[in-house]
Amino acid sequence: MTKEQLKLLFEKMSIEEKIGQLFQTYSNINEKTSVITGPTGKAELTEEEIKLTGSMLNIRGAKNIISLQKENIEKHPHGIPMLFMMDIINGYETIFPIPLAQGCTFDTELAEKSASIAAREAAAAGIHITFSPMVDLVRDARWGRVMESTGEDSYLTGLFGEAMVRGYQGKDNDVSQKGKIGACFKHFAAYGASEGGRDYDNVEISERTLREDYLPAYKSAVDAGSLMAMSSFNTFDRIPVTANKKLLRRVLREEMGFGGVLISDYSAVEELVMHGAAHDLKEAALLAINAGVDIDMMSVSYIRSLKSLAETGKVGIKLINEAVMRVLELKNKLGLFENPYKDANEEDEKQLFLCREHRETAYEQAVKSFVLLKNENILPLNNENTTVYIGPYSNNKEIFGSWSFPQNIQSMVTIKEGVENLDINNAVFLQGCEILSSGTILKNGSIINYKENENENNIEIAVNAAKFADKVVLCLGEHREQSGEAASRAVLTLPRTQLELFEKIYAVNKNIVTLVFTGRPLELEEIADKSKALMIVWMPGTESGNAIADVLYGNKNPEGRLTMSFPRKAAQLPLYYNHFNTGRPNRNGNLSFYSTGYNDCLSSALYPFGYGLSYSKFSYSKITLENAELTANNEIKASVTVTNTGKMTGVETVQLYIQDAVGSAVRPVKMLKGYKKIGLQPGESKDVTFIINETMLRFYDVNMDFKSEAGKFFIYIGADSSTDNAVGFELM
Ligand code: GLC
Numbered sequence: 200m201t202k203e204q205l206k207l208l209f210e211k212m213s214i215e216e217k218i219g220q221l222f223q224t225y226s227n228i229n230e231k232t233s234v235i236t237g238p239t240g241k242a243e244l245t246e247e248e249i250k251l252t253g254s255m256l257n258i259r260g261a262k263n264i265i266s267l268q269k270e271n272i273e274k275h276p277h278g279i280p281m282l283f284m285m286d287i288i289n290g291y292e293t294i295f296p297i298p299l300a301q302g303c304t305f306d307t308e309l310a311e312k313s314a315s316i317a318a319r320e321a322a323a324a325g326i327h328i329t330f331s332p333m334v335d336l337v338r339d340a341r342w343g344r345v346m347e348s349t350g351e352d353s354y355l356t357g358l359f360g361e362a363m364v365r366g367y368q369g370k371d372n373d374v375s376q377k378g379k380i381g382a383c384f385k386h387f388a389a390y391g392a393s394e395g396g397r398d399y400d401n402v403e404i405s406e407r408t409l410r411e412d413y414l415p416a417y418k419s420a421v422d423a424g425s426l427m428a429m430s431s432f433n434t435f436d437r438i439p440v441t442a443n444k445k446l447l448r449r450v451l452r453e454e455m456g457f458g459g460v461l462i463s464d465y466s467a468v469e470e471l472v473m474h475g476a477a478h479d480l481k482e483a484a485l486l487a488i489n490a491g492v493d494i495d496m497m498s499v500s501y502i503r504s505l506k507s508l509a510e511t512g513k514v515g516i517k518l519i520n521e522a523v524m525r526v527l528e529l530k531n532k533l534g535l536f537e538n539p540y541k542d543a544n545e546e547d548e549k550q551l552f553l554c555r556e557h558r559e560t561a562y563e564q565a566v567k568s569f570v571l572l573k574n575e576n577i578l579p580l581n582n583e584n585t586t587v588y589i590g591p592y593s594n595n596k597e598i599f600g601s602w603s604f605p606q607n608i609q610s611m612v613t614i615k616e617g618v619e620n621l622d623i624n625n626a627v628f629l630q631g632c633e634i635l636s637s638g639t640i641l642k643n644g645s646i647i648n649y650k651e652n653e654n655e656n657n658i659e660i661a662v663n664a665a666k667f668a669d670k671v672v673l674c675l676g677e678h679r680e681q682s683g684e685a686a687s688r689a690v691l692t693l694p695r696t697q698l699e700l701f702e703k704i705y706a707v708n709k710n711i712v713t714l715v716f717t718g719r720p721l722e723l724e725e726i727a728d729k730s731k732a733l734m735i736v737w738m739p740g741t742e743s744g745n746a747i748a749d750v751l752y753g754n755k756n757p758e759g760r761l762t763m764s765f766p767r768k769a770a771q772l773p774l775y776y777n778h779f780n781t782g783r784p785n786r787n788g789n790l791s792f793y794s795t796g797y798n799d800c801l802s803s804a805l806y807p808f809g810y811g812l813s814y815s816k817f818s819y820s821k822i823t824l825e826n827a828e829l830t831a832n833n834e835i836k837a838s839v840t841v842t843n844t845g846k847m848t849g850v851e852t853v854q855l856y857i858q859d860a861v862g863s864a865v866r867p868v869k870m871l872k873g874y875k876k877i878g879l880q881p882g883e884s885k886d887v888t889f890i891i892n893e894t895m896l897r898f899y900d901v902n903m904d905f906k907s908e909a910g911k912f913f914i915y916i917g918a919d920s921s922t923d924n925a926v927g928f929e930l931m
Contacts, residue, residue, distance in 0.1 A: 204536075205524075205531055208279075212277065212523075213276075214509060214510075217523040218519065218523075219248075219252055220523045220526045221253060221494050221505070222254075222502040223255065223256055223496040232263045233256075233258050236684070238466065250271075250275060251275065254284060256330075257284075257286065259604070260324055260545075261548055262545055264324070267283075268539050268540060268543075282529065282530060282533075283325055284329070284330060285326045285329060285330070286330045287317050287321045287329040287380075288330070288333060288603075289301065290320070290561070290605075290740060291326075292324075292607065293317075293554075293558060293560075293561050293740075294603045294605050294611070294740035295565075296565050296568040296737055296738065297347070297682075297718055297738045298347050299345060299346050299347070299350060299718065299719070300564075300736075300737035301564060302356070302359055303569075303737070303759040303760055303761060304758075305874055306564075306876065307359055310359050310362045313366065313560055314362070315369075316366075317366070317367070318366060318379055318380045319551055320551050322542035323544055323551050323552075325543030327535070328426070329380055330383045332363035332385075332420060333347040334349075334356050334416040334420050335385070335391035336389075336413050336416060339391075339396035339772045339773040339774075340691060340720040341396025341397075341691065341772055342391060342396035342719075343642075343681070343683050343686025343718065344390075344391070344398065344686075345391070345763060346600055346601070346602075347602060350762025350808070351776065352777065353415045354872065355762060357416040357418070361419045361420065364384065364423035364425045367379065367382040368424060374532055374533050381425075381529065382420070382423075382427065383428060383429055385464070386432070387429065387430055387447070387451055388414065388440060388446055390431035390440075395687075396687050396688075398685050399432045399433065401433070401437070407864060411898060411899055414455075421457045426460065428457055428461050430464060430490075432464050439474045439476050441468055441470075441471060441486075442471050442476050442489075442490050451491070458525075460493045461491055461492055462492070462494040462496050463487060464496065466497045466498040468483050468498045471483040471487065480504055481507070483498075483504075484505055488514055493522040494526065505519060553741065561740055562745055565742050566749060566750060567758055568737055569746070569757050570734065570735045570757070570759035570810075571733075571759070572733045572735060572765075572811070573730060573732055574731070574812055575731040577670065577710060577731040577732045578712060580672075580752050580753070581752070583625075584669035585625045586623075586626045586627075586669065587665055588614060588672045589629050589661045589700070590632070591674070591675070591697065592676055593615060593628045594628050595634075596608050596613055597611075598611055598613070598738060598739060599611065599740045600682070601680050612744035612745050613744045614744045616744045617745040617747055618751075620748065623748075623752065629657070629660060632658055632696045632700045634677075636696040639678075639694065642681075642683070642684075658703055661704065662704060662706075665707050665708045668708060669710065670710045670712065671712070672713075673700075673713045674714050675693055675700075675726075676697075676714075676717050677716070677719075679716075679718070679738060681718070682719050690722075691719070691720070691721045691722045693726065701713075701726060705729050711729065711732075712730065713726055713727075715734070715736065716737070716738060716739075717737060719763070720764065734750070734757065735761075756813055756814045756849045757811070758813060758849065758852070759811050760809050760852045761806055761807070761809060765805045765806040767801060767804075771804075774804055776804070776869060777867035777868070777870050780868055781795045783795055787803070789802075807919055808871075809852070809920040810920075810921070811919070814849060815879065817842065817879070818844050819840075819853075819924055820839050820842075821924065821926070822914060822926040824926055828931055829928055829929065829931065830893065830930075833892075834890050834891060834892040835891040836888055836890055837888065837914050837926070840887075841884065841885055841887055842879070842882075843879035843880060852875075853876075853917075854918065854922070855871070855873035856869040856870060856917075856920060857915070858915070860911040860913065861910050862898065863900045863908060864898065864901055887916070893930065896912065907930060909930050909931055910929070911927060912930055
């Protein structure tokens with residue numbers, strides 16, 4: 200539609216028809232056609248409200264969407280098509296590793312590719328918008344939603360956010376193209392900073408911390424052209440974000456230049472009442488529309504209050520008109536007025552879902568996401584040794600994150616299947632125990648209830664097998680529903696039943712390789728001490744077993760690097776590498792007396808940001824600088840030589856950190872400012888050079904002006920954030 204045609208349509212619309220565009224309904228939410236992603240049991244909708252609906256969320260499949268769209272167009276007074284939106288954060292039917300795992304690949308091109316595949320499959324299923332990328336900065340693994348982020352560094356999170364937007368929307372953001380869908384970045388803003396890692400809880404950070412640490416990744420998504428944004432559940436400065444005009448209008452729209460559609464999170468508008476920010480749904484609608492929320496997701500605040508608010512002059516019709524125009528323009532960008540069904544096509548679904556090319560990308564991303572944390576010459580495995588795989592994940596298909604909704608779970612490749620695909624004939628697979636102990640309550644309220652004696656028998660069988668094995672691979676981890684939304688946990692150890700299994704196996708065989716399936720950093724200190732090898736495989740998705748088998752048997756060399764610190768204890772959280780020195784630093788993570796840290800636990804991470812091992816070994820030269828004086832008009836070249844001193848070809852992620860030694864506001868001890876992945880043959884060396892310029896050193900100074908300050912800086916280049924391979928320079 201041309202702008203003129205859109206304007207003509209707009210001018211024909213009644214106030215009720217306009218407000219309908221700002222309503223995301225749920226009338227068809229049922230297990231058969233939809234994915235349930237929040238509280239249901241809402242108020243019954245009237246026929247009129249359903250007829251005027253502007254969009255729907257989480258409807259599955261081309262068949263359902265085509266039928267709903269057809270029905271809606273026929274009923275709507277102007278035949279305006281609906282938008283169909285869904286949470287596709289790591290794949291539609293071909294499932295990729297969870298975003299936190301994708302971050303550990305340090306491979307944004309691959310993330311862009313997997314996002315483009317997810318878009319292709321989702322578009323064929325009739326979806327127009329995905330509620331992704333999630334670019335919340337995360338520093339507290341008690342928060343279950345860390346699995347949806349790419350980690351604790353805002354620079355890296357921004358790079359991945361940009362890549363995913365490009366993957367969904369295409370490099371030119373022309374979402375009318377076949378196989379492209381709109382991105383909706385989320386959750387603006389600072390949702391990941393909720394106190395205690397408790398989902399939905401209060402956020403108490405300064406404006407400086409907000410701007411310095413939390414906003415940059417959202418800005419990256421805006422600059423990448425994300426067509427939508429989602430407001431978050433939390434408060435900022437004790438004002439719920441969904442009613443926070445300063446954040447949504449001033450910061451997001453005016454400062455950052457976001458011109459797209461802003462949708463609330465699930466029933467977040469009506470929840471302003473529960474927050475105690477609004478007396479009733481009408482006031483909630485008033486606050487949200489004034490703050491700049493365009494679409495009210497899963498609540499009837501807008502659809503039942505905006506008309507009277509406009510008629511009584513409490514809400515300017517201009518605000519409503521602007522919001523409606525943004526929604527209509529989004530539909531127009533998708534080409535929905537010309538083709539309301541866009542790419543929805545059951546035949547294409549059959550061709551695209553789980554096709555060979557998509558699986559290959561899922562495999563590649565899984566292999567690159569695994570993080571090898573320890574290896575005392577026990578990996579790679581070989582065909583000579585008898586190996587017993589024991590644990591609830593040894594042959595389990597629930598190996599995808601809690602924000603994945605594959606229909607064909609049988610398509611998931613288990614570890615057993617992956618090892619058997621390699622024609623390995625000396626491996627045995629035993630469950631050993633269930634994932635969770637009986638009585639565990641999952642977030643949907645269901646209680647795990649296994650027959651205890653069955654568990655006992657399984658453990659006994661496994662222990663007997665382990666006695667005679669050369670090596671044991673323990674396949675352990677949290678349940679897939681233990682990470683994700685409404686999945687905050689205070690204790691981050693493995694489930695009790697798995698710890699019991701581990702101890703009984705350890706008692707009879709010390710040659711243990713432990714694999715951990717998880718959506719978050721866990722407390723693994725004791726497991727690590729007693730394992731000869733430890734590898735985090737996250738939730739790897741469709742190609743899990745093939746990827747794990749190839750890494751275990753050395754066909755692939757692990758290259759993942761942590762993008763979230765692993766604590767020793769959950770009590771250390773929040774824990775992040777770019778922390779502050781304090782007046783009494785505890786640099787080496789020792790037990791602290793008169794210095795920051797704990798008297799009963801080392802204050803350092805068990806495994807720091809950027810850390811990960813390979814089957815190769817990499818050595819670094821000292822850093823050489825071309826010059827040691829930086830001005831606003833020149834740049835510094837910092838170089839190292841990296842050598843593969845191991846016996847296998849491998850990939851190293853060379854990381855550049857910078858420290859600003861003194862600032863009018865204190866500065867983090869290190870900040871990731873760049874990285875390069877390099878492949879090295881055994882014995883091969885490569886020079887790696889980073890360019891540093893003055894803009895990389897800017898921050899919010901004591902007056903909240905964004906600028907650099909002259910003085911001493913340090914450059915660190917190494918294998919992870921704990922590197923002390925450093926050299927100084929001056930900013931003049
Ligand atoms: C959920 C989540 C959000 C998701 C939305 C729609 O509550 O917070 O990330 O996109 O609802 O499912």
